Amino acid sequence: MGNSFAAGSAPALLAETQDPCFTWKIHEFSVLPMGDLPINCAPFIFSGYRWFLQLSPVHRTLPFFAIPYVTLSLGIARGQGCLGLEPGVMMAVVFEFSIYNHTDRAYYGCKATHNFDVKHIYSKKECLIPLAKLLKSPDFLADDCCVFGVHILKIDVILPEEMAIVVQKNAPAVQNLFIDKLPYIKWSYSVTIGNFLEQFAERFVTYKFELDGQKWYFGIYPCGNRYSNNCLSLFLHLDGSDEVPHEYGKLVELTLSILDERRGKHYTRRCPGLVVFAGKCHWGWSEFIPLTMLFDPSRGYLVGSSCTLKAEIVMIGSSS
Template identity: 80%
Template structure:
């Protein structure tokens, strides 16, 4: 899906691009965690009636462990009804441009690509922009430890269930500022015990809200899984930002969710492969968090009677404004 780089191929030379529909300014760029080939997401932005995500990988290799690490971008679209997302069964072809800003000549440079989006392919492949080593030494692209990336969505066509062009908006461009935190990072932890878990074995339920950093949060649980899972429990952490303007409250975090083992202490844990953003009304988690056979295994301590304990750990790496 799409025309992104084949493994090991040479990146396309950068060319001058359009002014982006989203400008993403990353301050204190050199303080960004770069130890893994993991993506870092921008806060969600709305364009032409859909909710999008721009994702940055500062240490991407076209051949794992062998090739020169590149700074790369990918583009994602939200899934599901009611959240400005792509609905199941729809396939949409999108033409877009990724870019990086040259502070010296005040121009954006990048590359053009295409991708067919559906609910199972909601992120493009990574497009290499510039070698990380070159970027970190370049006053053109890294000025006062600030690097600016962009994406412009040029064309959108629904190719299934019927061919239909979508009018691409040319409204004012969105601008996001991400400020990377210096070490040590702030860490939040919260746990909740659901005493009547089996009695709530419905399509979906949520826990009571709790407060962290002056904001309300809650867990969303699909005991039998949501539409994207197969015989697994789905678990998400939600930020209730309904009383905030979009991007008024935004944190770049590493998220860990756990179901605690009350018998042996061998907790079932999943951690994000990269950094994600909580902003506005937002959720992050896993559709296939834990297989139901594992959850109900009597030799484990995930369910004690009808009681189940969930825990969230949030490491704050940056903030948005």
């Protein structure tokens, strides 16, 4: 869904858009790690759901157009209750992505659509502007600050048919992201769960630990949560507050591991992008590790009833 680029065609030109319902201001944009990792903002609430923007500073279109573009994708959180998308629900969403022109004092971008469900929580990446052009443009990059936005125009529920969502006219939300310069700060924390098998039938959390003056904990679904299939689900939680969601906000590169206590060949997954922890939120995987692999006695992830988890955090910037 959304804009598509057929062979021999270039990304569409920007057109003037409405002011966004959510604005993401990225300061020190030129200091961003310009690799393949996309960047996820902290979730924002709109029409009763948690959404987030995903920015890819370096994205290449078809081989005929190998120039790297800055792209945006819209994501929706999964979870129980009105703030998360639940299994069996499908929504067709129409929205506009935009980038702010500081000279014109107007937003320019493109319209896109996507059918969201729990297996497709990210829309297609939409090209906004070539990276090289952005970095040289005083119109879109002023004082090394680039401003992105999204305006959700329409939400139609495909399934279940009796469900309806009204697009609300909330006050626009704004997030600021400040990118740190090298060297980045790195933290790690390990916890050994001695009675892991005794708690295997239900979700549990570890004791809270402190990093950077904040409380964190692991959330574990040993048999998987409602979005997984025969896998252990593992998340790192920030024990923040929904009331002041950006009092503490950090952009991080996150790696979670289950340690191999016998051979040292740990099972490790790194988030496929940089993520913002702010307020009461979490990041991780519904399908972290297959249960067959977890219980394989040759791998050393379970020693008796003991299992060791590790979180590694590289601090890239701060959010407010």
